[in-house]
Amino acid sequence: MSRVASRTRDSRSPARSVALHLTLIAASIVSVFPVAWLVLTSLKPRQVIETASVGIFEQPTLANYTQVLGQTKFLTWAANSVIVSLATAVLGVLLSATTGYAVSRFRFPGFRSVMWMLLITQMFPVAILIVPIYNLMAGLGLINQFPGLVVAYLTSTVPFCAWMMKGYFDTVPVTIDEAGRVDGLTPFGTFWRLILPLAKPGLAVAAFYSFLTAWAEVAYATAFMTGDERYTLAVGLSQFVGQHKAEWGLLTAASVLIAIPAAAVFLLVQRHLVTGLTAGATKA
Amino acid sequence: MTTDVVGRRRAAPHSGARRFLSRHWYAWAMTAPVVVVTLVLVGYPLLRGVYLSLTDATEANMGRTIGMNVIPSTYEFVGLANYADILTSSTFVSRLTWTVVWTIVCVALHVGIGLGMAMLLNRPMRLRSLYRVLLVLPWAVPAFVSAFIWRYLLNGEFGVVNAMLRAAGFGGISWLDDPLWAKVSVIACNVWLGVPFMMLALLGGLQAIPRELHEAAEVDGATPWQRFRHITLPGLRPVSSTVVLLGTIWTFNQFPVIFLLTKGGPGGATEILVTYAYRQAFEGIRDYSGSAAWGMVILALLVVLAGVYRRALKRQGEAW
Structure with missing residues (x-):
């Protein structure tokens, strides 16, 4: 099984291998992005969320969590x-x-x-x-x-x-x-x-x-x-x-x-x- | 169907009847809980729904108890009037058309993208299990949470999609407030939600196809397209026919995505049959009879689908 697997892997040209991984990476980004952005947004304070900034980390805080739970x-x-x-x-x-x-x-x-x-x-x-x-x-x-x-x-x-x-x-x-x-x-x-x-x-x-x-x-x-x-x-x-x-x-x-x-x-x-x-x- | 068999057997000699009973009472006893529960919880409400759909019951004339006062029901039997209203209304045609478009587009994209991803994953490579987990993630998040996530992503003012568009120099799009873009949005959200299941199911199907078939075809000089067309697709048929039908039923009934993302709006543009019937019964002046009649129309459509499904199962050798 592993011998067959390694043979097929070798038989793939580098260009096709790159294309395969790029496609999968793109698909993974589409699939993960909404969830990741959700997590990042939950760490932003209200005023940052309402400026619709595309920054990844801005004034990270757990305030939203304490408010939701408390x-x-x-x-x-x-x-x-x-x-x-x-x-x-x-x-x-x-x-x-x-x-x-x-x-x-x-x-x-x-x-x-x-x-x-x-x-x-x-x-x-x-x-x-x-x-x-x-x-x-x-x-x-x-x-x-x-x-x-x-x-x-x-x-x-x-x-x-x-x-x-x-x-x-x-x-x-x-x-x-x-x-x-x-x-x-x-x-x-x-x-x-x-x-x-x-x-x-x-x-x-x-x-x-x-x-x-x-x-x-x-x-x-x-x-x-x-x-x-x-x-x-x-x-x-x-x-x-x-x-x-x-x-x-x-x-x-x-x-x-x-x-x-x-x-x-x-x-x-x-x-x-x-x-x-x-x-x-x-x-x- | 059942009565036929029972009737025929009953005509048999007495000892035959007893043998028949003693052979089958276990099966009947074991199915009894589900049969009873279904008759009480589904059958009775269903009959009541049929009855309500033949009346003019609304919130106003439904019997209710307020404190000590019992107000009796005053709704009346109106025959098929509700059905006539539905089938002649332009709402019905437009909702049905959109529901069909929604179902076909979503299922086609689910299966198309799912199959593509499954074929990419169905080969040895580095990081395969990592990709698999990442790609399955949308299925792992509860659907109602995903609907809220997308409502936030697509929000006209604060949404990140528009923020990115603006950062790239384009104008923002009012995703959820424009009829056409709202349709695109609900489809995008539902495709994002539904692809992982198709991908995993089809991946399972791909792995069940013997590798020797592909190797033999390769030796015989078949092109990749020929191998896909004549080995992969036929080999997938048992799995794909099931998931296509499951997907069709799920998408047809997809309540949370539409209800939570757009509430059926703007102006009913994204309203499918199921959300429409729901909103009639529970928003504004509650029109119970009209909603019940819509429910029955939906049921009729689903029975047709079930017939198709059963025929597909039968072709695979499930004889019942």
Whole structure:
């Protein structure tokens, strides 16, 4: 492998090698610049931001950060986001794990209907369900309550998790199931004692993806959360750049505080995410 | 579909029915949680949405409770009037046209750029993993944060893009306030967001193509273009058909980018179907019935897409 690799590297002329690296460097700059500029801007004091200077470091200060953490509800919103996203992820995975296994292994009457249901409900955009769910939640008094928001998120994460886990269970060899059945386990016992422990990475990815979905959701959160004690981060951030005033310093500092941990975790697991999303395809 | 099978089996002798039950009850029990949750959380609201779309419900005539007073609903059944309004309105045509343009342009750029980057990364070179991490970064940032980043970058007064243009001697562009430039802006932001996923997915697909195929073609004197056309593209098809459809659905439903970057403005220029339906229900006088009807129209469009998707899966041998 490495011999082949070194041969191809040698076979590339210097000019082409330079062109390749220049293209990749240019692409990397486009990809990194917005984030880098965000970080740099968050370190500038307000008066510098409002002069629209293109300087990289000007009077660097952490004032924006101390103000975001000390004088806004940022930490409350972050806690709200974590509560809602965790609840969504845990419930989503718990409810959908058995279904993912069943549609991966069994061909039963109703199988096609279940698959159709999973496929169609995952593509339901927010516009279809938000009005009726809003009205129902209003009737139940769940507007501006976390459970209402979690229920709204479950409508999309449950079918999505089931779909994703089907893809993961498909990669677990059926021979393991057969061995379990020969040894006298029930189908559920096979799932619980043999397959589920093997599928932990798949469960983690599905949970993480549900977490991300809830974490970054804007529409339901904006419509359902009416009091600023209950805002999630996605709603709260808009408060910094309203119609009449724009606190770009606070916005950028808050964005950095949200983006850095999210990006760090994300980069660690992204390989698994891609595999999960395209599992159906790569297998076939 | 289901009832067919069940009905046919039910006609079988008694022992057959019992065997049938004992063979399948595990599968049914295991799918039950999702089926029940979906019926309650999606099915019931969906039916209610259909019903609302056939009424004239707005914020004003919706039943509500204020303190101790319960105000009953006074909205009425109006049949298909909302649908007739939508399908005959010029808003529908213009929003649909823009949504289609938006979806096609974004997905084409996602896949085109993503494939280009994947092919550059799919060769041995120095710093490869560094490039990979840098290029994936836009996907790692939550979408709503990215929308705010771009809103700041493109801001007419303080934005760095205009600052650079001015420093280079050009005039600034009012990116988010001019209808055409606003469209360019939302597409640029969404392309920036969406390329990394395509790149990684297609890179996975490229790596699954056996190297021997390329080597054999090279020995036989195939040009790079011929190898791309006859080995790379066919080899990618399983992955690319999936990601194109996923990308289409995601872009069609892309709410945060439009809503947070331009709010659909200026003057509705960047409003896609999904954000339009949302703003009808939750801004100004809340038009619940109109928004519900828009939702159903969107659903109809998506069902067509789902049919296409399923057919693509079927062609790959997923038989259901």
